Amino acid sequence: MIGLSNIEKRFGDVPVLKGVSLTVAEGCVTALIGPSGGGKSTLLRCINLLEIPNSGTLRIGEEEMSFQPGVRPGWKDIQRLRGQTGMVFQNFQLFPHRTAIENVMEGLITVQKWPAERARERAVSLLRKVGMDHKADAWPATLSGGQQQRVAIARALAPSPRVLLCDEPTSALDPELSGEVVEVLGKLAEEGTTMVMATHDLRLAATIAHEAVFLEDGQVVETGPSRELFARPARERTRRFVATLTQQGQHGEGV
C-alpha cells in the first residue's frame, strides 16, 4: 500500500537515490539498513516529501504522485500525500515551547481544526499508549531523551497516518533509554502500525521489523524478510554489513 517506483533524488549534481523501488504492505514494518550516507534518511524524506524526488512515482494508499525533473508539485498535492504519513526524527524535534500534550495536540488543532477538548482526549490516549500520560504537562526540556522520543511518536501518530516513518529513532539515545523507545515501537508493530524505519539498531531491524531493505550508495542491494536477511544474506556485501551490525550489537550498542 506504499509503493515507490524508480525514485531518483539528486542534490545538485550528486545523485543520492538512484532509482529506488520498494513496496510496503499494510501493517508491515520495514527496516532500512545500510551504511551512513547510503540514502536512508533521504529515502524517508522523499516518502513524506520533505525532499521532492527528481523522478519516479510514489503511492501511499489511494494517493499517487509522479515526479519530473524541474517540476515542483503543488502544495495541495504535497499536503495530500504528506497527510498520510507521520515522522519520528533522530533528535526528536519536539516543539520546545509547548508541553508534551500540546505537542501531541498541535497537528490536530492547527491542521485538522479539531476542537481543543477532542484533541486533548486523543492526545491523552496517545500519551497513555506511549507511557507518557503522567508527563502530559511537562516541558520537553525537562524530559529525558527516551521520554521526548516517546512523546514525538505520539505526536506523529496523532493525525492517524497510514504509515509512520522513523529516522534512526533510537540512535541519539543511550542503550538503556533507547529500550523504552524500542518497546513502544514493538507494541505499535504488534498493533499493526505500518512503519518504515531507518535504523542501525538490531532490536528494531532484526526483531521488530518484518522486512528489511539494505540500501547502499542510493540503491537497494538486497531486500527480504528481516529474519532471512539477517540470518542468511544472499549478497556478500549485505553479509559483511550485517556482520558489523551484529558485532556492535553484541557489545550492547545499537549504534
Next chain:
Amino acid sequence: MLHWLTLMADSLPSLLWAALAFTVPLTLASFALGLVVGLMTAVIRLFGPPPLAAIVRFYVWIIRGTPLLVQLFLIFYGLPSAGIVLDAFPAALIGFTLSVGAYTSEIIRAAIGSVPKGQWEAAYSIGMSWTQAMRRTVLPQALRVAVPPLSNSFISLVKDTSLAAAITVPELFQAAQRIVATTYEPLILYVEVALIYLVLSSVLSAMQVRLERRLARYGGFLEARS
C-alpha cells in the same frame, strides 16, 4: 534649593503632559508599526523573491547608514519641496517607524534564523503549511531570542523620540526647552527632563525582565539529550 524644587514642581505638569500626549504615543505607535515593518522586511529578506529582497536590503542600508536626525529633517523639511507636506507628528511617526523597522528587521531575521531547521520539518511533518509553521512553531521560538535585543531597541526609541523636538513636535524635551526659554533655568529643567526619561526607561526595563522570565519558562532549545 527651595526655589529649585518649586520650579521643578511647577513645570512637572506640563512636562508630564508632553510626555503623555506625545512622547509615549509616538514611542508606542512607531514601535508597533516598526515591528510590523521589521517582521515583513525580515521575512522578505529570508524567504522573498530576490528582486524584492534587494529592495528591502536597500531600505535597511539607507536607514542604518544615515543619522536619524537627518532622516527626520528630510521627511519634515525636505519632502515639502517635492510636494509632500506632512504635519510634525505624522512626519516623526514615519521617521521613527522606518528606523525601528530597519533595525528590528535585523534582529528578527537573526532570531528566525536561529530556530533549527528541524523545527520547520517537524511542523511540516504534522501537516502544517509554511504560514502555520511560521506562526505556531518558528515565531514563538524566535520571539524568545529576539526579546532582549528588541527591548533594547524599544528603550533606545523612548530616548530617541527627543529628536522629534527638532522638527517641532511638542514632546517632552521640547516642552522642557520651552520652559527654559521663559525661566532661564536650563540646569534644573534639563535635569528634571532627564529624570523623567530615566523613569520611563526604567519602567520599560522592568517590564522587559518580566517578559523574558515568562518566555524562559519552557527551558532551553532542545539538545538531543539521553
